[in-house]
Amino acid sequence: xxxxxxxxxxxxxxxxxxxxxxxxxxxxxxxxxxxxxxxxxxxxxxxxxxxxxxxxxxxxxxxxxxxxxxxxxxxxxxxxxxxxxxxxxxxxxxxxxxxxxxxxxxxxxxxxxxxxxxxxxxxxxxxxxxxxxxxxxxxxxxxxxxxxxxxxxxxxxxxxxxxxxxxxxxxxxxxxxxxxxxxxxxxxxxxxxxxxxxxxxxxxxxxxxxxxxxxxxxxxxxxxxxxxxxxxxxxxxxxxxxxxxxxxxxxxxxxxxxxxxxxxxxxxxxxxxxxxxxxxxxxxxxxxxxxxxxxxxxxxxxxxxxxxxxxxxxxxxxxxxxxxxxxxxxxxxxxxxxx
Ligand SMILES: *[C@@H]1O[C@H](CO)[C@@H](O)[C@H](O)[C@H]1NC(C)=O
Ligand SMILES: *[C@@H]1O[C@H](CO)[C@@H](O)[C@H](O)[C@H]1NC(C)=O
Numbered sequence: 473x474x475x476x477x478x479x480x481x482x483x484x485x486x487x488x489x490x491x492x493x494x495x496x497x498x499x500x501x502x503x504x505x506x507x508x509x510x511x512x513x514x515x516x517x518x519x520x521x522x523x524x525x526x527x528x529x530x531x532x533x534x535x536x537x538x539x540x541x542x543x544x545x546x547x548x549x550x551x552x553x554x555x556x557x558x559x560x561x562x563x564x565x566x567x568x569x570x571x572x573x574x575x576x577x578x579x580x581x582x583x584x585x586x587x588x589x590x591x592x593x594x595x596x597x598x599x600x601x602x603x604x605x606x607x608x609x610x611x612x613x614x615x616x617x618x619x620x621x622x623x624x625x626x627x628x629x630x631x632x633x634x635x636x637x638x639x640x641x642x643x644x645x646x647x648x649x650x651x652x653x654x655x656x657x658x659x660x661x662x663x664x665x666x667x668x669x670x671x672x673x674x675x676x677x678x679x680x681x682x683x684x685x686x687x688x689x690x691x692x693x694x695x696x697x698x699x700x701x702x703x704x705x706x707x708x709x710x711x712x713x714x715x716x717x718x719x720x721x722x723x724x725x726x727x728x729x730x731x732x733x734x735x736x737x738x739x740x741x742x743x744x745x746x747x748x749x750x751x752x753x754x755x756x757x758x759x760x761x762x763x764x765x766x767x768x769x770x771x772x773x774x775x776x777x778x779x780x781x782x783x784x785x786x787x788x789x790x791x792x793x794x795x796x797x798x799x800x801x802x803x804x805x806x807x808x809x810x811x
Contacts, residue, residue, distance in 0.1 A: 520576045521639035521751040525733055540747060543735045543801065550799045551728035561729055563631075568716075568724050569623035571634060572598050575752045578623060578634060580642040580725035583717045584650045584657070585738045586745075588614050589761050590643065593749075595619060596758055607761050635730065641748055642725050644800045645738035647793040648774040652696075654717040655777070659694045668692050671715065675702045696777045697785075704788040722795040735800065775807040783809040 519527070525537070570579045572594055579594060581587040591614040592606035598620065603609055613619065623631055645653075658667040672691025676683045679701040687693065702708055703718065716724060725732075734751070736744035745760035778786060787810040790797075797804065 518753070520637065521753065522576065522637060522733060524751050524753070525639060537747070540734050540736075540744075543737075544733070546801050547727060547732070547735060547799055550801075554795065554798055555728045558729070561726065563624040565726055565729070566623040566631065569640075569730075570594055571621045571623050571626075571638075573621075573634075574598055575754065576638045577752055578638045578640040580640070580730070580732070582643060582645075582650075582721050582724055584653045585643045585645045586741055586762075587643075590745075591615065591620060593758065593760060597752070597754060604758070606758060639734065639748075639751055640730060640732045641734035641736060642721070642727065642732050643736040643738060643741070643744070644721050644796070646774070646802050646805075647720070647796040648778070648789075648805060650738075651718055651789075651793070652774045652777045655696055655699050658717060659699060662692075665690075668694070671702075675699060678702065678705070678707075695780070697780050700781055700785050700789055704785060704792060720793060720796050722799060727799055737800075774805065778805075778807055783811055786810055 568580050568582070570581060570591070571577075572579070575597055577594070577597070579590055581590060588611050589606060592609045592611075595609055595614060596603045596606050623634060626634070658664050659672060668691035670691075672694045673688060674691075675694050675698050676687050676691060679698045680687070703714075708714070713719065714723070721727065727735075734744075734748055736748060742760070742762050745762070746755065749755045749758070749760060781789070786808055790804070790808060790810065796802070
């Protein structure tokens with residue numbers, strides 16, 4: 473087992489500490505600045521998405537907004553009761569926040585929660601007309617770093633200005649459905665050799681008794697049980713952060729430090745995406761692509777995979793993902809056996 477010596481870690485921490493940028497912004501901004509007039513049409517004003525949300529008069533959005541408002545309040549309460557210390561954000565925390573300056577939007581992407589399609593939509597929105605159809609953008613292109621700007625690229629005042637005045641949204645999903653989806657996608661598909669090599673070999677080395685040499689070399693055929701053992705092993709997070717595909721939303725998007733205006737859910741992807749595009753004032757310009765893959769979760773996928781997991785590990789896994797359950801109002805799964 474490799475470990476960073478204590479002195480080395482302290483030194484690292486000091487270096488990182490000196491790079492920390494104070495990101496200060498008011499958490500409870502509910503009154504955005506006055507309506508900005510657009511130059512092109514005198515007398516006519518355009519609301520920013522944030523203004524539309526908080527001074528909303530778009531009747532058709534009201535019902536959707538009530539449930540979005542409920543989720544926001546629940547998140548705020550859950551943050552108050554379950555997080556102790558508040559800390560300051562560093563640019564490193566903002567790498568998942570994608571910025572659309574044209575429509576005043578900030579989107580925190582969470583893998584396995586329709587993030588490819590959201591990235592495609594944001595590429596259309598920020599492309600100055602180069603793209604018009606989200607689905608015409610190849611999936612791999614949507615994930616190329618540099619095609620979209622993230623909040624971490626800006627200076628502190630520029631970060632704070634955007635956090636204050638943009639509509640910030642995130643999409644979440646039932647944590648274990650998301651986890652099982654990540655496992656199936658990354659470990660049970662023959663073509664995902666990069667993940668097998670990067671994570672599979674390590675998981676097999678550490679968690680399979682008497683592994684075959686071929687398995688040790690290729691990292692193929694990791695079982696869900698082995699994957700779970702890897703996740704809850706204290707060594708795993710000591711060595712490096714969890715991969716974004718199974719990292720918790722709480723750690724990717726910092727929902728107790730960043731005041732998200734809209735918390736969308738994968739389980740209600742279509743209406744929630746529609747509401748966000750409505751707030752951005754672009755619902756006539758493009759539709760959120762929900763066709764192709766079914767976004768409905770049958771609710772049994774995770775249950776089936778959890779059958780292979782002992783109560784001991786189920787409990788550890790639940791503790792690992794507990795904050796995501798609490799913050800986003802997902803109830804403890806009925807299939808869960810913790811004793
Ligand atoms: C939280 O979840 C419960 C149970 O599923 C539901 O009845 C309630 O409406 C949810 N609350 C919010 C604010 O979404
Ligand atoms: C993985 O499983 C497949 C199908 O059962 C098998 O053909 C292959 O040899 C296995 N790979 C390794 C490295 O064990």
